[in-house]
Amino acid sequence: MSNVIVETIDVTKIYNRGKPNEVTAVKDASLQIDEGSLVVLKGPSGSGKTTLLSMIGCQTKPTRGEVIILGRRISKLPERFMNLHKRNHIGFIFQHFQLIAGMSVLDNIVLPLIPEGISPKERSNRADQLLKQFNLGHRRRFKVSSLSGGEQQRVAIARALINNAGILLADEPTAHLDSALTSDLLNYIKNLKLAGHTILITSHDPIICQHPAVDRVFEMKDGRMIS
Amino acid sequence: MISGSWFEKQKNIIDYSLQSLLRRRSKNILILIIFILLVFGVSSILFITGSLTREMMITSNELPDITVQRILGGRQVNVPALFIPEIKKIPGVEAVETRVWGYFYLASLQANFTIYGMDLDLLEDGEYRKVVNWKNVPDQAERNPDYRMIVGQGVYELLENIQMEKRYLFYQPSWEKPIPFDIIGTFKADTELQSNDLMVLQTEGARRVLELPPDEFSDLVVYVPNPEEIENIALKIRRYFPELRTVTRAQIQNTYSSVFGWKSAFVLSSMLVAIFAFLILIWDKASGLSPEEKREIGILKAIGWDTDVVLSVKFWEALILSGISSLAGILLAYAYIYWLRAPGLREIFIGWSTIYPSFRLIPNVDPKFLLLIVTISVVPYLAVTIFPAWKAAITDPDVIIRNI
Amino acid sequence: MILHPWILGLVIGHSALLLVFSLGFINAWQIFRGWDYNSTEEKQFLLEKKTYLVSTVMNFALFMQILMLFLFEMAADELADVLPGAMCAVGTLSSNRYGFPLLDLKIASFFVYFIWLMFNHLDNQIETYPLVRRKYLALMLMYPLVLGETILLFMFALNLDPSVITSCCGSVYNEGAEGVGGSLAGASATFILPLFFSIVILLLLNRFVFKHWSVVKEWFRNLLEFPLWIAFFISAIVVTISFISTYVYEMLSHKCPFCFVGAEYNYYGVPLYCCLFVATATGMTAGLLGYIRQPALLKEKAGLLKKKMDVLSLWGMLAFVLTGFLPFVIYYLRTGRLI
Numbered sequence: 001m002s003n004v005i006v007e008t009i010d011v012t013k014i015y016n017r018g019k020p021n022e023v024t025a026v027k028d029a030s031l032q033i034d035e036g037s038l039v040v041l042k043g044p045s046g047s048g049k050t051t052l053l054s055m056i057g058c059q060t061k062p063t064r065g066e067v068i069i070l071g072r073r074i075s076k077l078p079e080r081f082m083n084l085h086k087r088n089h090i091g092f093i094f095q096h097f098q099l100i101a102g103m104s105v106l107d108n109i110v111l112p113l114i115p116e117g118i119s120p121k122e123r124s125n126r127a128d129q130l131l132k133q134f135n136l137g138h139r140r141r142f143k144v145s146s147l148s149g150g151e152q153q154r155v156a157i158a159r160a161l162i163n164n165a166g167i168l169l170a171d172e173p174t175a176h177l178d179s180a181l182t183s184d185l186l187n188y189i190k191n192l193k194l195a196g197h198t199i200l201i202t203s204h205d206p207i208i209c210q211h212p213a214v215d216r217v218f219e220m221k222d223g224r225m226i227s
Numbered sequence: 228m229i230s231g232s233w234f235e236k237q238k239n240i241i242d243y244s245l246q247s248l249l250r251r252r253s254k255n256i257l258i259l260i261i262f263i264l265l266v267f268g269v270s271s272i273l274f275i276t277g278s279l280t281r282e283m284m285i286t287s288n289e290l291p292d293i294t295v296q297r298i299l300g301g302r303q304v305n306v307p308a309l310f311i312p313e314i315k316k317i318p319g320v321e322a323v324e325t326r327v328w329g330y331f332y333l334a335s336l337q338a339n340f341t342i343y344g345m346d347l348d349l350l351e352d353g354e355y356r357k358v359v360n361w362k363n364v365p366d367q368a369e370r371n372p373d374y375r376m377i378v379g380q381g382v383y384e385l386l387e388n389i390q391m392e393k394r395y396l397f398y399q400p401s402w403e404k405p406i407p408f409d410i411i412g413t414f415k416a417d418t419e420l421q422s423n424d425l426m427v428l429q430t431e432g433a434r435r436v437l438e439l440p441p442d443e444f445s446d447l448v449v450y451v452p453n454p455e456e457i458e459n460i461a462l463k464i465r466r467y468f469p470e471l472r473t474v475t476r477a478q479i480q481n482t483y484s485s486v487f488g489w490k491s492a493f494v495l496s497s498m499l500v501a502i503f504a505f506l507i508l509i510w511d512k513a514s515g516l517s518p519e520e521k522r523e524i525g526i527l528k529a530i531g532w533d534t535d536v537v538l539s540v541k542f543w544e545a546l547i548l549s550g551i552s553s554l555a556g557i558l559l560a561y562a563y564i565y566w567l568r569a570p571g572l573r574e575i576f577i578g579w580s581t582i583y584p585s586f587r588l589i590p591n592v593d594p595k596f597l598l599l600i601v602t603i604s605v606v607p608y609l610a611v612t613i614f615p616a617w618k619a620a621i622t623d624p625d626v627i628i629r630n631i
Numbered sequence: 632m633i634l635h636p637w638i639l640g641l642v643i644g645h646s647a648l649l650l651v652f653s654l655g656f657i658n659a660w661q662i663f664r665g666w667d668y669n670s671t672e673e674k675q676f677l678l679e680k681k682t683y684l685v686s687t688v689m690n691f692a693l694f695m696q697i698l699m700l701f702l703f704e705m706a707a708d709e710l711a712d713v714l715p716g717a718m719c720a721v722g723t724l725s726s727n728r729y730g731f732p733l734l735d736l737k738i739a740s741f742f743v744y745f746i747w748l749m750f751n752h753l754d755n756q757i758e759t760y761p762l763v764r765r766k767y768l769a770l771m772l773m774y775p776l777v778l779g780e781t782i783l784l785f786m787f788a789l790n791l792d793p794s795v796i797t798s799c800c801g802s803v804y805n806e807g808a809e810g811v812g813g814s815l816a817g818a819s820a821t822f823i824l825p826l827f828f829s830i831v832i833l834l835l836l837n838r839f840v841f842k843h844w845s846v847v848k849e850w851f852r853n854l855l856e857f858p859l860w861i862a863f864f865i866s867a868i869v870v871t872i873s874f875i876s877t878y879v880y881e882m883l884s885h886k887c888p889f890c891f892v893g894a895e896y897n898y899y900g901v902p903l904y905c906c907l908f909v910a911t912a913t914g915m916t917a918g919l920l921g922y923i924r925q926p927a928l929l930k931e932k933a934g935l936l937k938k939k940m941d942v943l944s945l946w947g948m949l950a951f952v953l954t955g956f957l958p959f960v961i962y963y964l965r966t967g968r969l970i
Contacts, residue, residue, distance in 0.1 A: 017673065050628060059529055059624040063671050076669070078679055080533050081758050087531035098526045098627050102250040111527070114243055115536040117236035159530065171628070273636055280712075477715065481793065484713050488635055495639060534683045542687075595705045599640045602702055606695070610647035613687055614654060621680040 005198050006033040006056060006167065011065035013051050025051040027223045028065070033200060034215070035166075038193045041202040042209050043220035049202040050095070050171055052220065056200065057169045058086040069167070087112060091160030093170040097152045099159075101145045105136060108144055109158045116163075130158040134188070150181040157188065168192065168199045174208060186211055240536065244543035251520075258512065259552050261505055266556025266604045267563070268498050273596050274564045275572055276491040283483045290476045291324075291448040293461050298472050305443035310468065314449060317463055319456040325444040327430055329437040331397065335389045340382065341425050344433025347375050347411070359412040373431040377412045382424060386410070397436050406435060490575060506611050513615035520619065522627055529624035541616035542609070549608040553601060565590040635713075637706035638788045644702060645781050648695045652777045655688035659767040666763055682763075685770065686751055692777075693744040700737055704892060710791065718799040720889040726797035729787035731811075736783060740776050745912045746919060747773065753920070753929070753936050761929050804872060804886040815886075820874045827866040831948065834859050834914070838941065857918030860944070864911040867951065871903070877970050878958035903954045910947025913940040 013026040026048040033039050041049045055062050058074060061082075067075045070089060074082050099108045109130060110123040118126075131137045134154040144152060153173070160168060170189075174182045182205075190213045193199055201208060209217055219227040248255055295314065297306045306325075314323050327344035350359060359377055376395075378386065386395050398405035408428065428436065439445065449464070451457050461473040516524075524537055563569060658681045667675055707720035707730070717723050724730030747769060754762040804815065837855055841847040868888070876886045879899060892900030917940035923933040963969065 054625065054628045059628055061671060061676065075671075077758055078760065080535065080755065083531050083533050092529060094529070094628065098522075098529065100523055100526060103246070107246075112530045112532075114239045115236060115532055117232055117234075117239060119235055120239075120242075163531075276636070284712075481713065481715065485793065488713065491636060492639075495636065534680065538683060538687055595709065598698075598702060598705065599637060602640045602644050602698065606644055606647050606698070609691065610651050613651060613691060614684070617684045617687060621683065 003035050004032045005035040005070060006200065007031070007066075007068040008052070008056065009066040009068070011052065011055055011062045011067060013048075013055060013060070014063045017063065025223055026055070026062075029220070029223075029225045030065075031218050031225065033198060035198055036193070036196055037215040038189065038199045038213050039201070040209050040214050040217045041200060041220060042204060042217055043202075044204055046222075047220040048223040049220045051223075053169055053171055053200065053202050057090055057092045058082050059092070087116070087163060089165055089167055091163065091165035091168045093156050093160045093168065093173055095171040095173075095175055097156040099144045099152060099155055101143070103144065104141050105131070105139045105144055105147070105155050106141065108155055109162055111159060112163050126162060127158070130161055134158050149176055150184065153177065153181070153185065154188075161192075166196070166198060168197050170199070170201045172203055173201060174203065174205050182207060186213075189213070237539075240539045241543050241547075244540045244547060247540060248544050248547060254512075254517075255548060258509065259548065261508070262549060262552035262604070262608070263556045263559065265498070265502055265505060266553045266600060267559045268501075268556075269495065269603055270557045270560030270596075270600050271563055271569065271572055272491045272494050273600065274560055274592065275569055276487045277593060277596060278564070278590070280484060280487050283487075284480065287476060287480050287483070290479060292451045292454075292457050292476055293449040293464070294474045295447040295449060295464060296472045296474070297446075297470055299470060303446075305439060305445060306447055306471075308442045308444065310471065311447065313467070314447065314464060317460055317467075319451055319453060319460050320449055321452050322450045324448045324450070326446050326448055327433050327437065327439060328445045329439075331426075331436060334398070335396075336385055338385075339424070342433055342437060343425060343427050344430040344437075345427060347377065347427070347429050350377070350427075358415055360415060361412040362410060371432075373429050373435075374406060374408045375411050375432065376408045376426050376428040377414065378410055378426045379414050379424065382426060383410065383413045406432070408432065494572075494575065502607070506607055509608060509611050510615065513612050514618065516619050516622075521622060524619055524622045525624055525627035528622060529627055534620045537620035537622075538616055541612070541620060545609055545612045545616070546605070549605040553604045556604070557597065557600060561590070561592070635710070637702075637709050638791070641699065641702060641706055641784060642788065644695060644699050645784050648692060648699070649777055649781050651688050651691055651695075652774065655685050655692070656771060656774045658685050658688075659770040663764055663767040663771065668759060668763075682760075685767070686755075689744060689748055689751065689770070693741070693748055696737065696741045696744055700741065703734065703737065704889060708889070708893065713793050714791070715793070715796045717797050719887060719893075721803050721887055722797045722799045723791075725803050726792070726795065727787060727790040729783050729790060733780065733783040733787050736776065736780050740773075740780060741908070742912055742915060743773055743776065746916050749916045749936065749940070750919075753933055756932050757928055761926055804876075804888075815869055815872045820877075823866065823869050823873055827863075827870045830859060830863050830866055831952070834863065834948070838945070853918070853921030855918075856921055857915055860911055860914035860918055863914065863948070864907070867907050867911075867955075871955065875903075875955045875958065878962045881962060881970065883970055899958075903951065906947050906951040906954055910944050910951055913947060914944035916940045917944055 008029055008031050010028045010030055011026060012024070012028055014022060014024045016022045029048070029052050041053060043049045051060075054060050055067055055075075056069070058067075058069075062075050065075070066073055069085065072085060074085055077085070100111070106124070106127050109127045110118075113123050113126070128137070128140075131140060134157065136151065136154055136158065139147060139151060144155060147155065153176075160170075173185055173189075177185060186208065189199060189201070193213060203209065208214070217227070218225055295306065295310075296303050297310075298304070308325075311323050311325070314320060329342055330339050331342050332339050350356060351361075389395070394407040394409060396405040396407050414425070433439075434441075437445070449460070451460055457475050457477070461475050464471055464473050527537055528534070564572075662678050662681055662685070665674060665678055704720055707723040710723040711717035711719050714723055714726050717726060724734060747766065750762060750766055750769075754760055754766060834856070837852055837859065841852050842849070872886050872888050876888060876891065877883060879891045879896060880886075889900070890896065892898065892904070917937050920933045920937040920940065923930050
C-alpha cells in the first residue's frame with residue numbers, strides 16, 4: 001500500500017487576472033502521485049504542464065485549488081514557510097538547466113546549501129559524492145559555461161539532489177539532448193527511482209512517455225488534465 | 228537537511244556576496260572609483276581641518292591671556308609706556324609685559340617678514356635653548372650684539388641667497404645706510420605654523436629696524452591668573468582707555484576654529500552637489516537589473532533561497548563595496564594630507580604664499596573622524612540601495628521557468 | 632553652524648533615516664489596509680513581498696539609531712570646542728533647549744525600534760502572521776517619533792550659537808543647580824542606591840521566586856515586568872550620575888554622565904551604557920512578550936523568545952551592576968574610605 005506523496009486538487013492558475021492579457025494556464029487540474037513512483041506529465045507546448053509542475057514545485061502559488069506535498073497544504077503558506085518545505089523536500093531540474101555561468105561546477109551544485117549555514121567543507125563533501133556519481137569529478141573547478149550540454153544537464157541534476165530531496169521535478173529534461181544523452185539521462189532517472197526518489201517529469205517526447213520505468217502518465221491539453 | 232548555525236549562515240552569505248561582486252567587476256568598478264574619490268575629498272577636508280585646529284590649539288595655549296593694542300584713526304599704533312602702571316592697577320592683573328614686533332618688507336626678496344624683538348641672551352641661557360639650532364658666527368667679538376637674529380628654517384634658506392659676506396641687510400629708502408644682521412641660529416621644525424616667516428631680533432636691533440621710539444611698544448601683554456576674570460578685565464581696560472583694544476586668547480582660538488570650520492564647510496558644501504548626483508547615479512544603476520542579474524536571482528529563488536537571504540546578499544554587496552571604497556578613500560586622503568602635504572588644499576586653508584614651503588602637517592587622526600566619514604559615505608549609500616535591492620530580491624522564480 | 636562637519640554628519644544620517652522610514656510608512660499603510668491572508672490575488676502576493684521591505688527598513692532604522700546615538704554624543708563633544716563655556720558634550724546639549732529633549736527622544740526611539748523588531752521577528756515565525764495588522768499600525772504610530780527627532784535636530788543645529796556662553800557639566804550636574812540636572816546630581820546616594828537595588832531585587836524575584844508563590848498570579852507577574860524595566864533604566868541613569876560618576880572621576884563635584892565615555896577615561900562609558908541599554912531593551916521586550924495570551928501558537932513562540940530575552944536581560948543587568956560598581960570597589964580597596 002503506497003502512500004500519496006504529491007496531490008493537487010482542482011488547481012487553477014490564471015496569469016494577469018483582470019487585465020486584458022489574462023490567460024488561464026491551468027484549469028482544475030487534479031492528480032495524485034505515489035511515493036517512489038516515476039510519473040510523466042505529457043502534453044504539447046502550451047498545455048500548462050510546465051505551470052502545473054512549477055506549482056507543485058512551490059515556484060508559484062495557484063490561483064485556486066490546493067497543492068498538498070507530504071500531507072502539507074502548501075498553497076496558502078507565506079513564502080518563507082513554503083520555501084522551507086521546498087528546500088527540504090523538492091529538487092527541481094529546469095528546462096534550460098539554469099546554472100550560473102560565472103560560477104564553477106562545485107559552486108553551482110552547492111548553491112542550495114548556502115542559506116542553510118552549511119560550512120564550506122561539509123558542502124564540498126556532499127558535492128563530491130554527487131560529482132562522483134555523475135562522472136563530473138574532473139570538472140569540479142571548471143566554469144559551467146565551458147561544459148557541454150550533457151555535462152551541464154548532469155550538474156543541474158546534481159544541484160537538485162544536493163539537499164537529499166525525496167521529490168524530484170524535471171521540466172522537459174531531454175529537450176536539448178541528442179538520443180545518446182537522452183538514454184544516459186533515462187538511466188540516471190531510473191537509478192534515482194530505484195534509490196527511492198519520487199520523480200515527476202514533464203515531456204512531450206514519446207521515448208520518455210513509453211519508457212518501461214514510468215509508472216504513470218498524465219496528459220494535459222489546453223490547461224486541463226485529460227487523463 | 229541539517230542546518231548550520233546563524234553565524235555559519237552569515238559567513239556563507241558574506242562569502243557569496245563577495246563572489247557576486249567579483250563576478251560583476253566591470254559594472255562595479257565605476258561606482259567604486261567615484262565613491263573612493265568622494266570619500267577622499269571629504270576625508271581630506273576633515274583631516275586638514277582637524278590637524279590645523281589641533282596644531283593651532285597647541286600653539287595658542289602659549290598665547291597671552293589678553294593682548295592690548297592701541298588704535299588711532301582705525302589703525303594700530305604704538306602703545307606708550309604710561310599705560311602700563313594704569314593697567315597693572317586693575318585688580319586681578321598679575322603682570323603686564325611689553326612687546327616689540329612688527330612687519331618688515333625685504334625688497335630683495337619681495338616679501339613681508341614678521342619681526343619680533345627680544346633679548347636673545349635669554350634664549351641662549353634659558354630653557355628655550357633647545358628650540359634653536361645654534362650657528363657659529365665668525366669673529367663674534369667684532370659684531371654688534373644688538374644686531375643679532377634668529378630665524379625660521381624657511382626664512383634662513385631664502386636669506387642664504389641674498390647674504391652679503393654672511394650678513395643680512397635690512398634697508399629702508401629713508402635710512403642712511405642698511406643695517407647688517409648676523410644670524411646666530413634657526414628655529415627647529417616643531418611649530419612651523421608660526422616660525423616660518425619669523426625673525427627674532429635682539430630688542431634694540433628690532434627697535435631700530437621697526438623705527439620704534441624709546442618709550443613706546445608695539446603692544447602690551449596682560450597676564451591674568453584666574454581664567455574667569457579675563458573677560459572682565461579686558462572689558463575694564465577697554466572702558467578705562469577707549470583707544471586701547473583687547474584680544475583675549477579665547478577669542479583668537481574661536482576665530483581660528485571658525486575660520487577653519489567655515490572654510491571646510493565651504494568646500495564640503497560644494498561637494499554636496501557631487502555627492503547628491505552620485506546618489507542618484509547609484510539609485511539608477513541599482514534599480515535597473517540587467518537580464519543576467521534578474522536571471523541569477525530567479526535561479527536562487529527557484530532553488531529555495533528566501534527573499535530575506537537575497538536581500539542579505541544585496542545588503543552585503545552594498546556594504547562591502549561602500550566599506551572598501553571608504554577605506555580606500557580614507558587611506559588616500561591620509562597619504563595626500565600627511566605624505567604629500569596636501570598640494571592645492573593647503574593653499575585654500577593656510578593661504579597663498581611662497582614663504583611657507585616646508586609646512587608639515589602633523590598626523591593626528593581621531594578615530595571619531597572615521598565614524599563621521601562612514602556616516603557621510605556608507606550610510607547614504609545603503610539607504611539609497613534599500614529599495615532597489617528589495618525590488619531585485621522579490622523577483623519571482625517564475626521568471627526563469629517561463630522565459631528562457 | 633549647520634555646515635560644521637559633525638552637524639552635517641548628523642543631518643545626513645537623520646535624513647537617511649527619515650527617508651527610509653517614510654518608505655516604510657507608506658508600505659506599512661498599504662499592508663495595513665489591504666492585507667487579506669486568504670486572498671490569492673496578485674495584490675496579496677505583492678503585499679506579502681512588501682513585508683520584507685518594511686522589515687529591512689526597520690532593521691536599517693534601528694542600526695541608524697544606534698549609530699546616531701554614538702555620533703550625537705561625539706558631535707556634542709567635538710562641538711564643545713567651538714562653544715564658549717562648554718567643555719564636554721553636556722555643554723553643547725545645554726546650549727539651547729533642544730539638546731536634551733533630542734537625546735531623550737533618541738533613547739526612547741531606540742527602545743521602541745528594538746521592541747518592534749523583536750515582535751516582527753516573532754510574527755514571522757508563524758504562518759498566519761497573527762500580528763500583522765497591529766505591528767504595521769504600530770509602525771505608523773512610530774512615524775511621528777522620527778519626524779519629531781528630525782525637527783528637533785534641525786532646531787538644535789540652527790540654534791547653536793558660538794557667541795552665546797553655555798554651561799559645562801560642572802554647573803549642570805551641580806547639586807545647587809536648578810533643573811533636572813541639579814536634581815539628578817542632588818539625589819543623594821543614600822536615597823537612590825537602595826531604590827535602585829530594590830528594583831533589581833524585585834526584578835530578580837519576579838523572574839525566579841514569584842512563580843513559585845501561588846499568591847502572586849501569573850498575570851500580575853507578567854504585568855509587572857515591563858514597568859519594572861523602565862524603572863530600572865531611569866534609576867540606573869540616576870545612579871550613574873549621582874554615584875558611579877563620583878568614583879570614576881574620584882571627585883565629588885564631577886558628575887557628568889558623558890565625560891567618561893571618552894578616551895581619557897579609557898572609554899569606560901561604552902561597556903557601561905551598552906550593558907544598560909541591552910539589558911533594558913531585552914528586559915522591556917520580555918515584559919511585553921509576557922502580555923501575549925492568544926492565539927496559542929503565538930503564545931508558545933512568544934514564550935520561547937521571552938526565554939532568550941530573559942537570559943540576555945539578566946546578564947546585561949548583572950554586567951551593568953558589576954561594571955558600574957567596579958570604580959567604587961577599586962577606590963575603596965585602594966583608599967579604604969568613601970568619597
